[in-house]
Structure formats: C-alpha cells, structure tokens
Amino acid sequence: MDAHERICIIGGGPAGLAAAYYLEKNGYHNYTIYEAANRVGGKCYSPRFKGKSIEMGAIMGVPDYDTIDELCRAAGVVRGGAESLAHTDFRRPDGKLYKPFTGLNMWKGARLLLQLNKLEKILKEKYPGYDANGHYGTFYPDLALPLREFFAKNGVAALTDLYAQPFTSFGYGYFEVIPAAYVLKYLDIPTIKAFATNNLWTWRDGTQAIYEGVNKIIEHPATLNSPVTKVERSEEEIRVTTPSGTETFDKLIVTTPLAQFAAYADADDDEKREFSKIIHNEYATHAVMVRNLPKQSSFIPDNMTGERYGHPMVFYVRYMGEPDQPIVTYSLRNYPGKPTLSLEETRETVLKDLKSWGFWVDDVLDEKSWYYFPHVSSADYADGWYQRVEAMQGRRNTYYAGEVMSFGDMNETATYSKGIVDRFFQ
Numbered sequence: 225m226d227a228h229e230r231i232c233i234i235g236g237g238p239a240g241l242a243a244a245y246y247l248e249k250n251g252y253h254n255y256t257i258y259e260a261a262n263r264v265g266g267k268c269y270s271p272r273f274k275g276k277s278i279e280m281g282a283i284m285g286v287p288d289y290d291t292i293d294e295l296c297r298a299a300g301v302v303r304g305g306a307e308s309l310a311h312t313d314f315r316r317p318d319g320k321l322y323k324p325f326t327g328l329n330m331w332k333g334a335r336l337l338l339q340l341n342k343l344e345k346i347l348k349e350k351y352p353g354y355d356a357n358g359h360y361g362t363f364y365p366d367l368a369l370p371l372r373e374f375f376a377k378n379g380v381a382a383l384t385d386l387y388a389q390p391f392t393s394f395g396y397g398y399f400e401v402i403p404a405a406y407v408l409k410y411l412d413i414p415t416i417k418a419f420a421t422n423n424l425w426t427w428r429d430g431t432q433a434i435y436e437g438v439n440k441i442i443e444h445p446a447t448l449n450s451p452v453t454k455v456e457r458s459e460e461e462i463r464v465t466t467p468s469g470t471e472t473f474d475k476l477i478v479t480t481p482l483a484q485f486a487a488y489a490d491a492d493d494d495e496k497r498e499f500s501k502i503i504h505n506e507y508a509t510h511a512v513m514v515r516n517l518p519k520q521s522s523f524i525p526d527n528m529t530g531e532r533y534g535h536p537m538v539f540y541v542r543y544m545g546e547p548d549q550p551i552v553t554y555s556l557r558n559y560p561g562k563p564t565l566s567l568e569e570t571r572e573t574v575l576k577d578l579k580s581w582g583f584w585v586d587d588v589l590d591e592k593s594w595y596y597f598p599h600v601s602s603a604d605y606a607d608g609w610y611q612r613v614e615a616m617q618g619r620r621n622t623y624y625a626g627e628v629m630s631f632g633d634m635n636e637t638a639t640y641s642k643g644i645v646d647r648f649f650q
Contacts, residue, residue, distance in 0.1 A: 225649055229474040231255040232464050236446035237266025239479035239626045241438045242638035245295065246645040253443055256473070258466055260451035260480075263432070264439045267594055268634060270430020273511075277430030278542055278550060280509045280592050282634055283394075285425035286418035289635040291642055292434065299437030302428045311520045311544060312422070317527055317535065319581030324525075339380040340420075344413045346378050355412035357639045358630045359405065359610035367405035368606035374404035385525065387411055390419040392528040393537035393554060395507035395596045396632065400530070401560050403605045409631045431634065452480075455489035457620045479626040479641065481598055492620070498613050501604045502628055506557035507596035508570045511550040514583040518551065520544060533559040534573045550589050553578070557593070567593045598628040618648055 231252060233240045236259030247255055263269075267281035285292055296303065314324055324333075347354050353362050366374060375381050384399050391407055392398060399407070411419070418424060427433055439445045447466075454465035455476065462473045478485060483502040485491055491499070520541050527535040536553040543549055553574050558564040565573075575585050600609045617623055623644055630640040 226474075227251045228254055230472065231475045231477065231649075232462065232471070232473040233257045233477045233479060234452050234464075235259065235266070235479035235626065236261070236264040236435075236439070236448070237479065237626075238268065238435060238634040238638045239266075239641045240477075241435050241442070241446070242291065242295065242641040243477050243479060243625060243645060244442045244444070245298070245438055246642045247649060248443060250645055250649050252645075252649055255444060256471065257444065257446040258450040258452050258464070259446040259448050262448050263436075264446050264448070265432040265435040267596070268431035268435055269592065270427075270432035271511075271590060273550060273589065274548065276543065276549070277428075277433070278511055278552060279430055279540065280511060280552060280590060281594065282431040283426070283540060285635065286415050287423060287425070288412075288414045288418070289425065291639040292635045295438050295638065296427075296434055299434070299441050301434050301437040303425050304428055313520060313522050315522045315524050315581070317524060317532065317577075319577075321522075335382050336386050339383050340386070340413075340416070343375075343378065343380045343383060346380075347408070347413065354405070354408050357409070357636060357643055358614075360614040363608075363611065364405075365606060367408065368403050368602050370401055370602055371399040371404040371407045375399075386420065387416065388525065388528045389523050389538075390416070392556075393523060395505055395554065395556060395594070397505050397556070397597060397599075398528075398530055398559065401602070402599070403602045405605060406599055406631055409636060410633050434634075453488055457490055457622065462621060474621060476622045477641075477644065478622065478624055481595060482624055482626065482628055483598060494612075494616060498609060498616075501600050501609060502598050503601065504598045505596040506564055507594045508555045508557050508567055508574075509592050509594070510553045510555075510571060510574050510588060511590040512553065512575070512578065512585055513550050513587040513589060514578060514585050516583055517541070517547055517549070518583065530559040530562070533557070533562065534565045534570050536574050536577055551583070567591065597632040598626075599632075600628075617644075623648060 233243050236257050240257050244257055269281040270277040270279055313321055315321055351364050372384055375383055450466040452466055456463040462476050463470050482499045485499055486496050523538050527537045533556050536555050538554050540552045555570050557570050578585055625641045625644050627637050630636040
C-alpha cells in the first residue's frame with residue numbers, strides 16, 4: 225500500500241485516535257480525522273468540577289490494558305489520583321449495606337474462586353484464543369451462546385454474579401442475551417481477577433485526558449465539530465462531505481457506529497444488510513450533588529437484572545474523604561422486549577432511589593445518555609456475522625473499526641484499530 229495515500233478516519237474517539245497514532249508509526253502521515261463533537265474521546269468524557277475531573281463515561285482500566293498503556297506513555301498521561309475504586313461496598317435496592325462474602329456468605333466466595341479456577345482451565349483447554357482481540361480468529365460456536373447458558377453448560381453458573389458487577393453495571397447488558405464471546409473478550413481471566421482484587425487503574429485528569437493527550441501528539445489532530453454528512457465511493461476516490469466542504473481520499477476507516485453508516489454513506493447491499501443487525505444499549509449517567517455524601521462507591525447487584533432496568537446499578541464516589549463532589553450513577557435504560565425508558569424517566573428513578581437511601585439531592589450537575597455497546601445477537605453471532613463483515617474489510621477501499629468489531633471497552637477498541645493498521649497498512 226502507498227504510504228502517501230490520503231486516508232479519512234471518521235471518529236475522534238479511542239478507535240479513531242488509535243488508528244491515527246498507529247498509522248503514523250507505520251509510515252502513513254497523510255490522514256484526516258473528522259469528529260462530530262466539540263471534543264475528542266467519545267464515551268471517555270471527564271468534565272471538570274471545581275478543578276477536578278469527574279467521570280461521566282468510562283471510569284477505569286486494568287493492568288493488561290497494553291494498548292492504552294502504550295498510548296498513555298506516548299502522550300505523557302498520568303494514572304492515579306482517584307483511588308476510591310479500591311474501596312467499594314454493596315447495597316440492597318433499599319440502600320442497606322451488606323457484605324456478600326462474609327459470615328454465612330463466605331462459602332459463596334470460596335465457591336466463586338473454585339469455579340473461576342475451573343473456568344480458567346476450561347477456556348485454556350477448550351477455547352484457546354478466546355481472548356484474542358477481534359472476532360476474526362478461531363470461531364467457537366459455544367461462545368455464541370448467551371453467557372448464562374455458556375456458564376451453565378460448563379458447570380460454572382455461580383460466576384454470573386461475579387461477572388455482572390464489571391459487566392452489567394457498566395452498561396454492557398444482561399447475561400441471558402449477551403453472547404459469551406463479548407463478555408470473555410472484555411473479562412478475560414486476568415481482567416476479572418483484577419476487578420475481583422480491585423487492581424484497577426484510574427487517570428488523574430480522567431479518561432478523556434488520554435485521548436486529549438494522543439490528539440496533541442499526532443501530526444494531524446482531529447477536526448472537531450465536523451460531522452460527516454456524505455460519503456461517496458468510486459474506484460478512483462472517496463469523497464467525504466462535512467459542513468466545511470467536500471474532500472477526496474483514497475482510503476476510509478470508519479470508527480463511528482456502523483449501524484448509522486447507511487444514513488450518510490453510499491452503503492451497498494451487504495453493508496446495509498449486515499449493519500442493520502447491530503443492536504445496542506442505552507446507558508445513562510447522572511452527576512448528582514447530594515447531602516450525606518456516601519463515604520465510597522457502591523454496587524447494587526439486585527438492580528443488575530431486567531426486572532430492575534432503569535435503576536442505578538452502581539454509583540461512583542471518585543475522591544474518598546472529599547465532601548464537595550458529585551456522585552455519578554450508572555443505569556441501563558433498555559432491556560430486550562421492554563420499552564426503552566426516556567432519560568427523564570431514568571433520572572426520576574435515580575433521584576427517587578437516592579432519596580430513599582438517605583442521600584438528599586441538591587442538584588443534577590450533568591447527565592448523559594450513551595449509544596452503548598453495539599453488538600449482534602447470539603443468533604447472528606452464530607450465523608457468522610463477523611466472518612462476513614471481516615471478509616468485507618478493504619472492499620471499496622473501506623475499513624471498519626470501532627466498538628462493534630471487538631468489544632466496547634476502550635482497550636479492546638483501540639487495540640482493534642492497531643490491528644487494522646497492522647493488517648492492512650504495511
């Protein structure tokens with residue numbers, strides 16, 4: 225491939241900025257990034273409150289986030305500065321604190337450890353490569369099963385409770401419907417152990433600072449406030465239109481939601497058919513000032529079910545021991561087969577729950593509703609969706625990246641972009 229080719233990257237989130245960074249490392253410098261928003265980072269959104277970052281999207285990482293670590297080192301982005309994640313408690317839906325792994329429940333903790341060790345052995349022996357980035361390697365039909373069914377089949381059903389805390393509470397959905405392949409790419413054995421032992425990373429200036437840092441060190445920073453409104457592809461060139469005009473390119477890397485591609489691009493029949501199968505979650509976060517600020521963050525495991533969708537599954541107290549800060553709540557607004565709650569309905573539920581827990585609400589500082597975790601159903605996964613889409617890579621000089629191509633956490637997403645560059649831009 226010609227290193228002088230003009231490359232358009234749609235999206236200035238983790239996937240788009242990682243694509244630009246690794247293109248440069250491979251000798252490709254003639255690229256442009258179009259970002260629709262007025263900032264980079266996508267769902268890594270860390271607004272400031274009284275001089276300190278709060279997290280309204282992604283919160284944390286783990287020690288095996290190799291690609292994120294590489295990007296942070298290159299950009300000089302510092303970890304740490306918000307260590308409250310090492311101290312979390314558990315609450316019932318009525319707000320009462322409890323300890324799930326002490327007293328009479330100690331057996332449950334021991335059982336989880338035994339089953340986690342069993343799962344580690346099963347994955348290594350029966351599903352080698354299950355944790356590889358992307359879905360273009362070895363295909364295991366069992367991994368298309370919903371996670372709850374996959375765990376039951378392998379005799380580790382008790383692990384659903386352990387996995388729900390870093391999965392469902394952070395917006396990725398429910399184990400009765402989500403294919404096991406997604407869960408296990410995100411929560412591979414090292415990652416679930418990191419969560420279980422609170423061996424977690426935070427960033428002093430928030431996760432958004434990672435991508436602001438990368439955007440500063442790449443040769444061509446993202447062009448902000450530039451939504452792509454039209455893509456026209458021919459054998460000779462690719463024409464990309466934004467509010468500033470139309471530019472021509474040789475290659476296109478799409479890192480924004482593929483389900484929305486046909487709304488602005490000249491999608492062909494294959495793209496329309498495959499991308500229409502993508503489904504997603506609606507995830508809401510609320511930054512709220514309360515009286516009687518809780519001492520630390522809390523999980524509410526009983527709210528991580530379809531029956532309790534809309535209720536806060538976790539709230540985050542970022543700075544322990546500092547009274548003048550908001551808490552941030554995290555809720556799913558949708559569940560398969562049920563009506564999607566509006567952001568206003570979800571806010572009302574969150575505020576009602578906080579009040580019932582004794583946290584009197586003074587103000588809602590910010591709220592966000594996220595298009596979250598694009599994925600395909602178990603049936604479409606089993607039917608070979610990824611094999612068909614991967615076979616389309618490079619056709620019409622177009623490459624597909626972003627969350628759906630691996631998983632929605634920032635490391636999997638950035639790593640997939642790195643892989644796209646290594647596979648197709650040498």
